[in-house]
Amino acid sequence: MSAPVCLPAWGHTWVDLPVLRLPMPGAELIPCANGCYQIPIDIRSPEDPVDRAVHRWFLGHHGAFLVWRFLSDSLDRLIREPDSQLVRLAALGYDAYSVMLAYSGSCSREVYEDVIRPMMVAFDPAFSGRWARDYEPVPGLLRRARTALGPVAAAPLSTASKANLLAHMEVMRKLVPGGNSLLRESGRTRVPTTDAERARFDEFFLVSRENVCVSRHHAHRAAVLSAIGRDLAEHPLRPEYGETLRTFVTRL
Numbered sequence: 001m002s003a004p005v006c007l008p009a010w011g012h013t014w015v016d017l018p019v020l021r022l023p024m025p026g027a028e029l030i031p032c033a034n035g036c037y038q039i040p041i042d043i044r045s046p047e048d049p050v051d052r053a054v055h056r057w058f059l060g061h062h063g064a065f066l067v068w069r070f071l072s073d074s075l076d077r078l079i080r081e082p083d084s085q086l087v088r089l090a091a092l093g094y095d096a097y098s099v100m101l102a103y104s105g106s107c108s109r110e111v112y113e114d115v116i117r118p119m120m121v122a123f124d125p126a127f128s129g130r131w132a133r134d135y136e137p138v139p140g141l142l143r144r145a146r147t148a149l150g151p152v153a154a155a156p157l158s159t160a161s162k163a164n165l166l167a168h169m170e171v172m173r174k175l176v177p178g179g180n181s182l183l184r185e186s187g188r189t190r191v192p193t194t195d196a197e198r199a200r201f202d203e204f205f206l207v208s209r210e211n212v213c214v215s216r217h218h219a220h221r222a223a224v225l226s227a228i229g230r231d232l233a234e235h236p237l238r239p240e241y242g243e244t245l246r247t248f249v250t251r252l
């Protein structure tokens with residue numbers, strides 16, 4: 001019997017996170033008895049700064065996957081029921097996504113260049129956020145919601161979504177100051193995303209697509225958001241991030 005002689009160049013041996021189980025975008029969670037999922041989901045942030053940066057890259061993306069789903073649901077509802085409370089809720093979703101961007105990308109340029117970027121390159125040289133299947137419906141839903149609401153009623157949503165684009169740009173500029181993203185270097189900027197790429201994005205970020213019941217989903221979401229909240233309380237980035245996250249959690 002042969003034993004493995006070395007670890008793969010890319011692997012999740014450093015990333016001590018539970019797999020995030022999600023239904024496909026658009027698929028419903030399975031209704032269940034409230035609280036039927038009882039297994040504790042333990043997420044701890046490592047002490048070592050480089051390990052913590054990698055942990056944040058993955059955990060922040062788990063947070064983003066969960067927020068994308070929340071955003072799709074709230075924008076979809078807003079299109080059907082234009083209402084000022086729902087506008088504020090969807091805007092809060094964008095603010096929460098902006099926190100996930102800043103949290104995921106909170107490492108130094110050096111750690112990104114030496115550790116995080118090579119993990120993605122080894123996995124796939126053209127690796128890109130464009131492959132995030134849960135985000136794909138969001139821009140179209142936002143356009144439709146803004147049209148349904150009109151510019152005045154949609155103002156909080158427009159402000160939050162624009163701030164979100166700036167937050168993404170800020171992370172990119174900080175981590176890739178030369179501007180040559182993996183996507184540009186791959187020459188695939190205009191090529192439509194394939195299902196295989198969507199699946200690779202899930203695989204890299206430890207996301208498994210399956211039927212998930214409501215209580216399991218809520219338990220995992222609570223664990224991810226509270227782990228990020230604890231980490232931000234211990235190692236703050238900007239004070240408003242913790243506040244945004246706390247408000248978001250109370251509105252779920």
Ligand code: HEM
Nearest residue numbers: 064100101104105129130132135172175176181182183184
């Ligand atoms: C938490 C979520 C995200 C984070 C932290 C993030 C961060 C980044 C970073 C650091 C880069 C530079 C990549 C490199 O070359 O090393 C990048 C590029 C890029 N990201 Fe994201 N991203 C996120 C989500 C998304 C999503 C959902 C999309 C979907 C449209 C997206 C679209 C892009 C594109 C198109 C580029 C290349 C931009 C260019 O070449 O000008 N990202 N992102």
